[in-house]
Amino acid sequence: MTGSEETSSFRLAYVPGVTPAKWVRIWNERLPDIPLTLLQAAAAEVSDMLRGGAADAAFVRLPVDRTFFSAIPLYTETTVVVVPKDHLITAAEEVTLDDLAEEVLFHPLDDVFDWDSPPGEPAFERPATTADAVELVAAGVGLLVVPQSLARLHHRKDLTYRTVVDAPQSSVALSWPEEATTDLVEDFIGIVRGRTVNSTRGRTAAQPEPQQKRKRPEKTAARQKPAPGKSAGRNPKGRSGGSQGAKRGKPRRRS
Structure with missing residues (x-):
């Protein structure tokens, strides 16, 4: 199979004024085998690019059509x-x-x-x-x-x-078609949100850990459970403990 995986890329559009350089750098460090293509677009055109599939995600200026797009607000400009x-x-x-x-x-x-x-x-x-x-x-x-x-x-x-000071402000967001939330889009969301490599790429590997934590207390409790008939011997203040202590004291009186 010739696979689309070998030729896959991530297409990121951005409107004028947005500087995506730092996010692109992190992408290239974490996913060096998947090229990221930058596409500059006018603010009025970027929504059509996303709808038509020309870009996978975009840095846009809010508002966007929330019935079609998902959006993560990033910052508001002066x-x-x-x-x-x-x-x-x-x-x-x-x-x-x-x-x-x-x-x-x-x-x-x-x-x-x-x-x-x-x-x-x-x-x-x-x-x-x-x-x-x-x-x-x-x-x-x-x-x-x-x-x-x-x-x-x-x-x-x-x-x-x-x-x-009292003029309207423009907010910038990362946006993508909600029905097209691919794994690569999720990876880029993780980068924008500041997730580490492990939290971005190891979401499923971390799931079995809580089960191991639940089993360990059961095993520990089982080892600590006293055996039948030995509880009195472990308590030096108990009656049986007192009689045993008397027997051990007799050799000292003979000497």
Whole structure:
């Protein structure tokens, strides 16, 4: 048989801003015979990749369709506003949405926030991508609110960012189709959760141990059970013990 096991691999998608390097390194150390393929995907496209089987699991931005996907939340990002380095906002370490009310704010088509009411003054058009919006910020046309990881991803020397304390936040999770929870997916879940090699790969080997622990007390109890008729001899304060002690004392009186 040519087996799929020989050519098996694990396909991991991730959205912009997520850095999967540390988990990939652990995977390569523990499962060197199973290659891990990284697939970068836009936040709006990653769900379709998982549904269509193009990826086995993915680092996504919440929310996801929990009727189809399983998800393990990992962390929540700080939200920042990207501004030119000479902008007045840089005078403060933190800002609020009210501070941005009179600023032109870009809301790109791949915006990861689900705004009830977008803050700031609307731009003349919506940029197609976050990268395009960053270029417009550098041109001094407006500002951009994004998760901190995206601000770092699109870093420019002429731009900086400040924390927006009351803005929505973006949470990152590991997600996969619930009906496709394979052994390799379980292995990667173990890595993300910080499990050791033994706890990840030895789930079934550890099951017989509780049975051995139950049998040992029975054997010990059996060895400690006193034999019939000998309990009095073990008790020096008992009647039989007293008579035996008297007999052993007679030779001492003769001497």
